[in-house]
Amino acid sequence: MVRRLAECAPATRIREVTILRPSLIAPQSPDELAATVQGRKVVGYARRAKNVLLHLDKGWTVRVQLGMTGHFFWIPDARQLPRFTRVWFGLPGGAAFVFEDSRTFGNVHVHRTEELPTVFAAYGPEPLDDGFTWQQLKASAARAKGPVKPFLLDQSKVVGLGNIWAAESLFAARIAPNRPLPGLSDPEWKALHKAIRKTLAAAIDNAFRVTASAEEFPEADLLACFVYGRTGDPCRRCQEPIARFVQAGRSTFHCTRCQH
Ligand SMILES: [Zn+2]
Structure with missing residues (x-):
């Protein structure tokens, strides 16, 4: 999604904000969010865990937490909003950023950019960061008990792995999902680390490739699965x-x- 945003709207300005589902803004105030964001220039896009970040001028950042069914994307014509649009940002020339979320587990907030480290304090490391090592992965499990798969789903240990990609990473590493954490050997931690990075990178590439247009989201995340959904x-x-x-x-x- 972030790659698509950078491609579709490399530079733009938010002219207006329309909040169709105010509960997605809580505990922030829809009026305050709109007043803060309106007129701001978008200076960059980023991602942290499953949050899309729109960095704005004057030191503000819009954070879209995607939740389970959220999509955030650019459309050329704001008169054609998708069915489950919950929040949209009007852009110059009639275009829009759309937050579409059928099950409304997501949310949209605005923060001072400098406060983001605090906002994300509870998140574990990003597995695709260059600095993410197998030792770091192993260390994050040091006090964890129980089997390996629920550990991979715990976003405070390592971010980015949901149910699908945790299962796929374990298959790629040839580790059974119910293996107890303390029993993993160093070669297995190395294999798991490599598998997580490879699996997530491929999932992102596949999702980007199959989103033919910005507003089309086929079952991208089910592509190229080895085990998930294949009983x-x-x-x-x-x-x-x-x-x-x-x-x-x-x-x-x-x-x-x-x-x-
Ligand atoms: Zn097999």
């Missing part, structure tokens, strides 16, 4: 049927022959 289908590596079980309330998919 009973043959493993792409060994042909064993993919197994599913429920772990910490979530569906988990794995190959019992490839993953140990």
Whole structure:
């Protein structure tokens, strides 16, 4: 999404803000958010965990937390807002940024840019950052107990992995989702670290590639899965049927022959 924004609207200015679902702004005030953001120039786009960041001039940043079903994107014509538009930003020439969110687990806030480290204090490291090492991943599990997959979903340990990509990363690392954390060897931590980075980078590339236009979001995140959603289908590596079980309330998919 962030790559698309930079491509579609490399430089723009927010002319007006329309908040159709004020609960997504809470606890901030819709009027205050609109007053702060209106007229500001967009000076850059970024991402932290699953938040899209619009850096504005005068030291402000709009933070769009995508939640489960949120999409944030640019459209050329604000008269054609998608069905689940909750907040939109009018831009010059009739274009708009749209926050579309069918299930409304997301939210939109504005912050002083300098306050972002505090806003994100509870988040773990970004796995795609250059500085993210396997030792850092292992260290983040030092006081964690229980199996490896729920650990990967814990955004305070490492960000970015939801249910799909945690399962896929474990398959790529050939580690069973129910392996207890303290039992992982250093070579396994190295393999998991590498698998997480490779899996997320490929997922982002695939999602970017299949979003043919800015407002189209097919099941991008289900592309190129090895185990997720493939119960009973043959493993792409060994042909064993993919197994599913429920772990910490979530569906988990794995190959019992490839993953140990
Ligand atoms: Zn297999």
